Amino acid sequence: MSGAPRVAAAPRLYDRTSELAAVAELAARAAEGKGAVLLLTGGPGTGRTALLDRAVRDSRVRAHRVAAPGGNRVPWSGIRALVSALAPTPSAARRALRAARGPGGVPGALAALCPGEPLLLCLDDHHLWDAHSRTALDAAWRANTGPWAWVVSFAAYHRPPDVPGARLLSLGRLSxxxxxxxxxxxxxxxxxxxxxxxxxxxxxxxxxxxxxxxxxxxxxxxxxxxxxxxxxDDASLAEVYRGLLDSLPAECGRVLALVAVAGEPRPEPGRPDPAAGGPGALRPVGADAVLAVARAVRASPEALDRLVADGLLRGTREALRFDDPFLRRAVLGTVPPSRRRELHALFDPPAAARSGGRSGPAGGDEAAKGRGAAPARVPHPAGSGAGTSTAPSRSRGASPGSGPAGVPGLPAETGPARDAGHRPDRFRAPGGAGEPTGEARAPEDARGLPGVVRGRAELARGLAGLGDGPVGDAHQVLLLAASLLREGAPEEASEARFLAMEAAWAAGDPEACATALGGGGFGGERPGSFAGADTVERDFRDGMRAALAVRLEEARAPLARVVARDGTSDEPRRLLRAGAAALVLGDAPAAVRVLARALATMRATAGTALLPRVLEHLAYAELRAGQHERAAAHAREGLRTAESTGQRNAAAHQHAVLALAASVRGDAQAVVEHAGRALGTARAHGLVQATTLAEWSIARAELASGLAAQAAARLAPLVGRGPRGGHFALRMLVVPCFVEAACAAGREAEAGTAAEEFAVWAGLGLDPQAPGQLARCRALLAEGGDSADWYREAVRHHEESGNDFERARTLLAYGKWLRRRRRLVEARGPLSDAMVTFERAAAGVWADQARAELRATGGAVGRRAVPGAVGELTPQQQRIARLVAAGATNHEIADRLSLSPRTVDHHLRNVFARLGVRSRVELSGLLSRTTGDGRRSDR
Missing domain, CATH: 1.10.8 (Helicase, Ruva Protein; domain 3)
Structure with missing residues (x-):
């Protein structure tokens, strides 16, 4: 929910007379110098926000409604929003925030902002505020000092704040x-x-x-x-309850969907399909049935316990029900009909078989043992009803490998993929429906096949989907394969879990990554059971699970052991695993060294199918280390190999790496081409990691071209949490770029929020570049002379971390800041250093920026200085000339450069006079014959 301190018009309320009277009484007490707290609760759509707006409108004392800061629950973001609503200036708000975090707490901050003034403070959606702010507010309410009346709203199904003596009102239904x-x-x-x-x-x-x-x-x-x-209808209800559903943990949402679907009537011949909205009486839902199926949707028993404890579900163990009937229908409104049919099949396979659906009993392999039942199936990536398939068993001594983006897995030249001729797509029918072909085709009736054979078939199918298909579907297939292989082939079961984690990582689902590492999924194994795993595999599993849960102190030791033991191996699988561990630890140079060894090993053994993954790892590690040209070279090689082996998902990632490298060079056309090709596959196959990298590259190109507003708008979702955000492992890496773009676009508040979260992350020590980048963000956000101190601190951190490109970006920003304050002599040093460093890194667009800024200070630009007329233009005139050549009008140029049209016209007349041209057409032709720095082109 969003809001403002004041509302323009009083909202109409009905049947809320007693609640408004209670708020008025509270405000009257504040006017008398007495503080008090009123707690207001209600379900979705009951009008909590409307009531607070009306209270603010009707209050006789100064009143504000403060909404829960949206997005990431950054520490202290709630208190920052509160003091910002009260403070007259941003600097006063910052001082108040520091006071709130000090010994005086929130009362001290309010006393400094509004000494002795009675206030009515309406805090909306308290349950969505960050933990630091809630703790500080609880302390202030217990102290009960100052003439401040608090109205605190929170959603039903959440525990109210523990405030002694506070009155609690609940918003019910209307008469x-x-x-x-x-x-x-x-x-x-x-x-x-x-x-x-x-x-x-x-x-x-x-x-x-x-x-x-x-x-x-x-x-x-x-x-x-x-x-x-x-x-x-259910869709309207889903909109009303969307805020509640989005705030629930993913596991709880899955369990709610299970209970809602399980209560529907089962599909029967001659009666409407309940997934299509047909009528029918609700069926009783038992907790045991829900828990038995929960493993198939990656949900734990604790999720059901939480829903019952919060009151979202009620009843006995034999008959669960929704406390709010509208909530049940809202949950159903979020489940597509096809998914509802699949869940029906999990609860009642015979009914699904009668209606033509696929069965998927949660028992997995055990369900088929001894009963002659058909093997469990999962939805095929293409949506067809492809059955299980057989595949040749692995040859003795074959070893597992690793997958893209720092996640281990199974190499394509071992096991079924090797026997299929190094082509994952060999396991798909020519028509693309996913039916096995050739020697891997399954018999029409696979009932008599042992679990290991069926497990290897599912492993091959999952590997095929991982290379060229929706990775979410591949994750589920690989979990099924792990369950089938658990008893007869524990080593291959471990490989299937690692591959399932790879798929979940590519999809940006940390919870699913942890599920795969913990042995969850179709097999029903207990977390921590990792049969057949050696010591290093256990270290990798334990370290990654701790890292995914942000328990970094627990993650460092086991992952460091993985790097130390596997980093000197001659086996590609172990080297890839060591490189992944090094990346998680933030040691990019070690990752580059280990992965380069893996590449040399692969070339020595003439491997092909695993080569795209090795090159994918290496290119990403080189990007993290600031070696953009090397990353591009390896990505181009990886792209050729991925395309030759039919691995479109790996190709999409390589395109994303090439787009990022091109954004550094300033090749806008290459950025658009590679990012577009990456997104074409990534969006269709759910590759959140590749999507994030591609969008980031486009935004960096826009920022380098002066389109800060566009870049900030593109980056804002990538730094957010949730299903609409970027990849969980890349979010913080994108923040420095977003802060730079947002500050240039006038979105300082959003930049400040992102920088605060980045500060918490930088303190974890996962990225040696983070302290320098954080100081640069602080410099961009600081006021007055504080920026210089932050810039100097950023340069010092960059000297220690060794990333020349990031150091040069900071020097460029520092030089710009000095030049705009007329400190021209001081600016020449940082700008000259930045220009030379960018040239060495082949970062052409950044070198051009540094050169233009240095020229504006009157400094020498070295051998690349431009003697021609174009090079004699001022930086502002060059920007205007390029925009004119691109076809922009004077008004469009004025909007982009924050100038008036008259100023643009004045500059343009001087450009025409300096260059000796008489029209925009002649100017465009002249610039097309020169490079970006004014030299004649060879074309």
């Missing part, structure tokens, strides 16, 4: 009259009497449901008569 008045207020079309009655009956006094349904009816043709079926 019939209140609901009727609200409907008259929000519905924009006349309704028939019968339809009006139906709508009121189905909404049952729920304000949010009533409002959402009325809005939908008003927007639909013939809405006055309404639909023939239920008025309140």
């Amino acid at each position: 019939r009259d209140g609901a009727r008045n609200l409907l008259d207020d929000v519905c924009r079309v006349p309704l028939t009497a019968s339809f009006r009655t139906r709508l009121l009956d189905e909404a049952a006094g729920h304000p949010g449901v009533l409002t959402a349904t009325a809005a939908r009816v008003s927007a639909e043709p013939g809405g006055a008569d309404g639909p023939s079926g239920p008025v309140t």
Whole structure:
């Protein structure tokens, strides 16, 4: 929810007289110098925010509503929002934040901002505030000092704050009259009497449901008569309850979906499919049945316990039910019909078989043992009903390998993929439906096959999907393979889990990564059971699980042992695992060294199918180390090999690496080409990591071209959490670029929030570049002379970390800052150093920026100085000339450069006079015959 300190117009409220009276009484106590706290709770759509807005509007004392800061729950972001609403200037807000974090706490900050002034402070969605802010507020409320009245809203199903003596009010449903008045207020079309009655009956006094349904009816043709079926559809309910559902942990959401689907009537011949919304009485849902199936959707028993403890689910162990019937329908509204049919199949395989669905019992291999049952199946990536397949067993002595992006797995030249001729797509039918072909084709009836044979077939199918298919589907297939191989081939089961983790990593799902490492999934193994794993494999598993849970002190020792033991091996699989561990530890030079050894080993053995993954690892490690040209060279080789072996997912990642390298060089055309090809595959196959890298490269190219607003808008989702955000392992790496773009685009508040979270991450010690980048972010956000100190500290950190490219970026920013403050002599040193460093790193676009800034200070630019007329233009004139040559109008140039059109026209006249041209066409032709620094082109 969002809001502002004041509202322009008083929202209409119905049946909330007692609640408003309680708030008015609270404000009156504040006016008398007495502090108090009122807690306000309610479910989704019950009007908590509207009530707070009305309270602010009606208050006789100074009042503000402060919404929960959106996004990442950065430490102290809630208190920052509170003091920013009260402070007259940003600097006063920063001082107040420092006071709130000091011994005086929140009362000290409020006393400094509003000494002796009574306040009504309405804090919305307290359950979404960060933990640091909630703790500070709890301490302030217990102290109860100052003339401050607090109205604190939080969602039902969340524990209220522990405030002694606080009054608790719960927003319930509306009366019939209140609901009727609200409907008259929000519905924009006349309704028939019968339809009006139906709508009121189905909404049952729920304000949010009533409002959402009325809005939908008003927007639909013939809405006055309404639909023939239920008025309140599941999609509208899902919108009302979206905030609650999005705030739940992923495991809890999966369990809610299981309970909602399990209560539907099962599909039977001759009756409507419940997944299509057919009628039918709800079935009782037992907790044991839910827990038995939960493993198939990567959910633990603790998730069900939490839902019951929070009150979202109620009832006995034999009959669970939703506390709120609307919530059940909202959950169903988020589950696609195809997924609902799959969940039905998990609960009742015979019914699914009768209706033509696929069965998928949670028992996996055990379900098939001794009963002659058909083997468990999972949805195929292409959505077809492909069955299980057999594959030739692995030859003796074959060793597992590792997958892309620092995640271990199985090399394609071992096991089934090797026997298929190094081509993962050999396991798909020519039509692309995913049916095994050739020697790997499964018999029509695989009931009699042992679990190991079927497990190897699923392993081959999962490997094929990992190389060229949706990685989410490959993850599920590989978990199934691990369960089938657990008893008869524990070593291969471990490999399948590592491959499942690789798929989850590529998909940006840390929870699924931990599930694969912990032995979860279809097999039902206990976490920590990793049969057949040697000591280094256990170290890797334990270290990665600790890193995924952000328990870094536990992760460092086992991962360091992996690097030490496997980093000197001659086996590609172990070298890849060591390189992955080094990347997680933030040791990019060690990762480059180990992965270069893996590449040499692969070339010596003439391996082909694993080569794209080795090159993918190496290119990424070189990017982390700032070796962009080397990364591009290895990515080009990896791209050729990936395309020749049919591994489109690996090719997408290589395209993303090439796009990032091109963004450093300033080759905008190459950025667009490689990023576009990466995104074409990545979005279709769920490759969140490749998507993040590609979007990042486009944003960096935009930033280098002066399009800071576009770059900031593109990067903002990448630094956020949740399903719409970037890859969890790349989010913090993107933040410094976002802060730079956001500051240039006037989005300092968002930049500050991101920088605060980056500061927490930098303190973990995972990236040696982070301290220098953090100091640079602080410099960009600082005011006055503080920036110089931060820039100097950033340069000092860069000297210690050894990344020349990041050091040069900081020097360029520092030089710009000095030049804009007319400290020209001081600016020449950092700018000259930055220019030379960029030239050595082949970062052409950055070198051009440094050269233009250095020329503006009157400093010498060395041998690359431009004697021609174009080179004699000022940096501002060069920017305007290039934009004119690109076809921009004066108004467009003014908007982009934050100038007035008259100023642009003045500069353009001087450009024409200096270059001796008479029109925009002549200017465009002249610039097309020269390079970016004004020299004649050889073309």
